Amino acid sequence: MTANDLPLTKEEILDAAEQVLRRFGPDKTSVVDIAKVLKVSHGTLYRHFASKVSIREAVTERWLRLSITVPLDTLAEQTGGSAAAHLRLWMETLIGLKRTFSVEDAEMFKMYAAVTLSEVEIIEAHVNRLITQMGRLIDSGMLTGEFKEGNSEQLARALFLATSPFHHPAHAKAWISDSHTADFDAVWQLLMSGLLKK
Amino acid sequence: MTANDLPLTKEEILDAAEQVLRRFGPDKTSVVDIAKVLKVSHGTLYRHFASKVSIREAVTERWLRLSITVPLDTLAEQTGGSAAAHLRLWMETLIGLKRTFSVEDAEMFKMYAAVTLSEVEIIEAHVNRLITQMGRLIDSGMLTGEFKEGNSEQLARALFLATSPFHHPAHAKAWISDSHTADFDAVWQLLMSGLLKK
Structure with missing residues (x-):
């Protein structure tokens, strides 16, 4: 086993892992595959992540944050005008992003769907971030008296x-239905x- | 291959199939296993059902009807008193039945969950029956002026x-959560x- 002495950042590992996961899918990706792309030994990766599962979790977590939570955050900051309209735009954007990714980023979406079934913590944190965003919009609607207390x-x-x-x-299967x-x-x-x- | 000449009813086949499916699970059950229990050739079963999948669908459909739709039907007939209370009782019973079966009839529940993902028609019919029941309770609440038109x-x-x-x-995994x-x-x-x- 040879070790590469260049300092690897977590982001670099996640970039490589995401690339490999997209190419081979979560089941067929091994830590060795990711190490190969980075030109390091898999021992080096284990210094950053405890297991293949934890790499997969970290990739999913980052993907959810960058593709869902961050874009929605701007919509959750909106003030002025109707809070109900802001809330609906926020929700329709969430639904639209999910639906788009389920088709156009199918490999990552599949991994996210699998993680949703198993790794409760990451998903709970993700969901709580989204709920906090909605809470802000509801608060602003309550302040103006548009929403009930x-x-x-x-x-x-x-x-x-x-x-x-x-x-x-x-x-996700129902998202393509006519109704x-x-x-x-x-x-x-x-x-x-x-x-x-x- | 020997054929048994006694006339087999669909119900008898479904009884045997359900018994075998519960014992071996949907993946390991074959049409031959079901035929064995009935002491007939599998050719006889194919006269009633086109495939193993259609037997599994029919068993799931009957299970949903007998364990979910029929018990709820009585609750959907309730008139007099608060429609909101009847509706809540109906919904809490649905939720309670599902939760109970997910634990105490795990093999059938697993099969139902799998069918939900693949055989859209049976599930759609089941869901439509439940929606019709709720619709009756909502109608009665609208009639008395308890609900908005x-x-x-x-x-x-x-x-x-x-x-x-x-x-x-x-x-189903979230049904055991504290919240x-x-x-x-x-x-x-x-x-x-x-x-x-x-």
Whole structure:
């Protein structure tokens, strides 16, 4: 086993791992494959990550952050105008991003869907970040009196759960159905009529 | 290959198939195993069902009907008193049945979860039956003025979709989480405040 002495950053490892994971898929990717791309021994990788599973988790975590959480964060900062409109734009963007990735970034989406079923912690942290973003928009709607008073974080969590069929990866197969848009609209209207003051 | 001349009913085949599927699981069960229990050739079974997959579908369909749809049907007939209370009892019973089966009838539940991912038609019919039951309860609430006027079938579908995290088998792992009951309560309250007149 030869060791390469150049200092490797975590980001460099994740870049290589993501590249290999996209090419071979999560099942066929080994730590040795990733080490090869980086021209280091797999021993060097184990100094940064405990296992193949933890590399996969870290890649998924970064992918979720860069492709979902960060783009949505800007939409969650919106003030002025209707909070209900901001909230709907935020939710439709989340749904649109998920649907796009399920088709156009299928390999990463598949890995994310698998991680959702197994590694609870990363996904819980991801979901909590999204719920915090929605909570901010709900807070601003409560401040202006557009929304009824209430526990904004609890309401955000309820909205997130109630819209699961439209963004949880386990439901991805239904996203191409004809009734998908009408279904979302009906669910959203019902939820909003519970949230809006009048 | 010997053929047994006694006339076999579909129910008898489904009884035997369910028994074998429970014992060996869907992946390891073959048509020959089911034929053995019935003491007939597998050729005889193929006169009733086109494939192993169609036997599995028929067993799942019957199981869903007998263990979920039929028990809930009585609750959907309730009139008098609060429609919101009837609706909540109906939904909590659905959730309770699913959760119980996921633990105590794990083999059948696993098969149902697998069928949910692949055989869209059976599941769609099952879901539509449940939505019709909810629609009846919503209708009765609209009649008494407890609920706002609206399209009861569309509302029933929205309620069903919005409560997916609590009854869709893809979410079964979350059903044992500590926050499960509080989460359902928050989602339900939000949905009901959209449905109730005041």
